[in-house]
Amino acid sequence: MQNEGKSLDNLEVQKVIRIRDLSFQYKAQKGEKALDGLTLDIEKGQFVVIMGSSRAGKSTLANCLNGLIPNFMKGKYEGEIIVMGKNPAQEKVGTMAKDIGLVFQDFESQLFATNTRLEIVFGPENFNVPRAEMQKIMDRILKVVKLEGMEDRQPSTLSGGQKQRLAIGSVLAIQPKIVCMDEPTTDLDPMGKLGVFQIAKELHQDRDLTLIIIEHETEEALEADRIVVMDDGKIVRDGKPQDVLREVEYFGSLGLMALQVPRYFHSLGIAQAELPLNPEAGLAKFRELGLGIAEDKYAGLVRKDEEREQTYSDPIIAVKGLEHTYPNGNNVVTHCIWRLANNCQSRRFQLDEVATSWCATHDD
Numbered sequence: 001m002q003n004e005g006k007s008l009d010n011l012e013v014q015k016v017i018r019i020r021d022l023s024f025q026y027k028a029q030k031g032e033k034a035l036d037g038l039t040l041d042i043e044k045g046q047f048v049v050i051m052g053s054s055r056a057g058k059s060t061l062a063n064c065l066n067g068l069i070p071n072f073m074k075g076k077y078e079g080e081i082i083v084m085g086k087n088p089a090q091e092k093v094g095t096m097a098k099d100i101g102l103v104f105q106d107f108e109s110q111l112f113a114t115n116t117r118l119e120i121v122f123g124p125e126n127f128n129v130p131r132a133e134m135q136k137i138m139d140r141i142l143k144v145v146k147l148e149g150m151e152d153r154q155p156s157t158l159s160g161g162q163k164q165r166l167a168i169g170s171v172l173a174i175q176p177k178i179v180c181m182d183e184p185t186t187d188l189d190p191m192g193k194l195g196v197f198q199i200a201k202e203l204h205q206d207r208d209l210t211l212i213i214i215e216h217e218t219e220e221a222l223e224a225d226r227i228v229v230m231d232d233g234k235i236v237r238d239g240k241p242q243d244v245l246r247e248v249e250y251f252g253s254l255g256l257m258a259l260q261v262p263r264y265f266h267s268l269g270i271a272q273a274e275l276p277l278n279p280e281a282g283l284a285k286f287r288e289l290g291l292g293i294a295e296d297k298y299a300g301l302v303r304k305d306e307e308r309e310q311t312y313s314d315p316i317i318a319v320k321g322l323e324h325t326y327p328n329g330n331n332v333v334t335h336c337i338w339r340l341a342n343n344c345q346s347r348r349f350q351l352d353e354v355a356t357s358w359c360a361t362h363d364d
């Protein structure tokens with residue numbers, strides 16, 4: 001027994017967050033509560049993904065963790081939170097910054113310095129980090145959030161994704177024990193999103209750091225130790241990603257979109273415990289079930305797209321040979337050729353539009 005001989009007190013210390021019966025109602029809220037009797041423990045070194053529909057109370061919970069609620073955002077606060085042994089409701093928000101760093105959902109409001117460098121060193125400077133140490137922190141953070149070479153850029157000139165990574169970097173620079181990111185991938189394309197989860201993965205290797213990411217249903221959540229699902233200010237699921245993400249119907253009942261791969265196999269009637277969760281496992285299951293692409297359906301979709309293209313009217317925007325280089329030498333557009341027709345829509349095939357059903361294959 002690994003924990004034999006340790007006192008209960010020692011075991012309790014491992015819980016870096018303890019929440020008991022937490023309720024919060026914003027001043028402007030009538031009737032409903034943003035958080036409603038929420039109880040949750042998070043252990044040191046865990047990587048927890050919090051999911052839930054819009055208005056479930058995820059951001060409210062995040063703001064309670066560092067004391068923004070109830071110290072700055074007022075309302076009716078009941079219950080108790082202990083973060084790294086402190087009650088954030090009774091501490092100054094600045095005091096909590098070394099314990100928990102929060103990357104806001106509205107990350108642009110977090111950026112205020114005149115350049116990337118100052119944005120990153122602001123936190124450490126406030127904690128009197130020696131100058132020699134500062135450069136090391138700067139180099140490490142720029143590397144982690146992939147903003148090397150952008151030290152002198154004004155944050156307002158960064159792209160949305162770069163700003164989002166800068167907001168993450170400015171929080172990491174303080175080296176808090178817990179990092180909570182509230183929807184850190186909203187402004188990112190799929191590669192950028194992957195990049196943030198790559199950062200999360202690297203951070204997670206340091207088992208001293210506890211990582212909480214609030215995100216919508218995403219395959220990357222499979223990397224987490226635990227998924228917590230919120231609804232109406234309460235926790236409705238708390239478990240291993242492979243268990244929680246297979247609850248396709250339950251996700252639907254909460255108004256959430258389950259991952260596409262388990263959703264597709266669920267629609268074929270595959271038992272919940274056997275639902276594949278990622279594309280690789282999905283492909284293996286696809287083959288195991290003897291499924292294939294229905295060539296006639298696929299050809300039909302291609303034909304429909306071709307017919308749709310015929311209906312497009314004259315271009316309303318046409319770009320040819322466009323190039324642009326910013327004064328700092330960043331070349332962002334190189335010889336772009338692009339046309340947008342009046343009633344053009346982008347479209348991609350869904351798996352269930354082109355795959356034959358299990359029954360159809362076996363009837364053949």
Ligand SMILES: Nc1ncnc2c1ncn2[C@@H]1O[C@H](COP(=O)(O)OP(=O)(O)OP(=O)(O)O)[C@@H](O)[C@H]1O
Pocket residue numbers: 026027028029033034052053054055056057058059060061073105
């Ligand atoms: N400043 C505020 N004043 C009044 N009500 C608020 C305030 N902020 C949030 N709420 C309400 O509290 C509830 C929970 O909101 P919260 O922002 O925590 O949800 P969320 O789960 O983060 O949603 P989303 O996924 O859309 O970000 C919602 O009903 C929301 O309207």
Ligand SMILES: [Mg+2]
Pocket residue numbers: 058059060105182
């Ligand atoms: Mg939110």
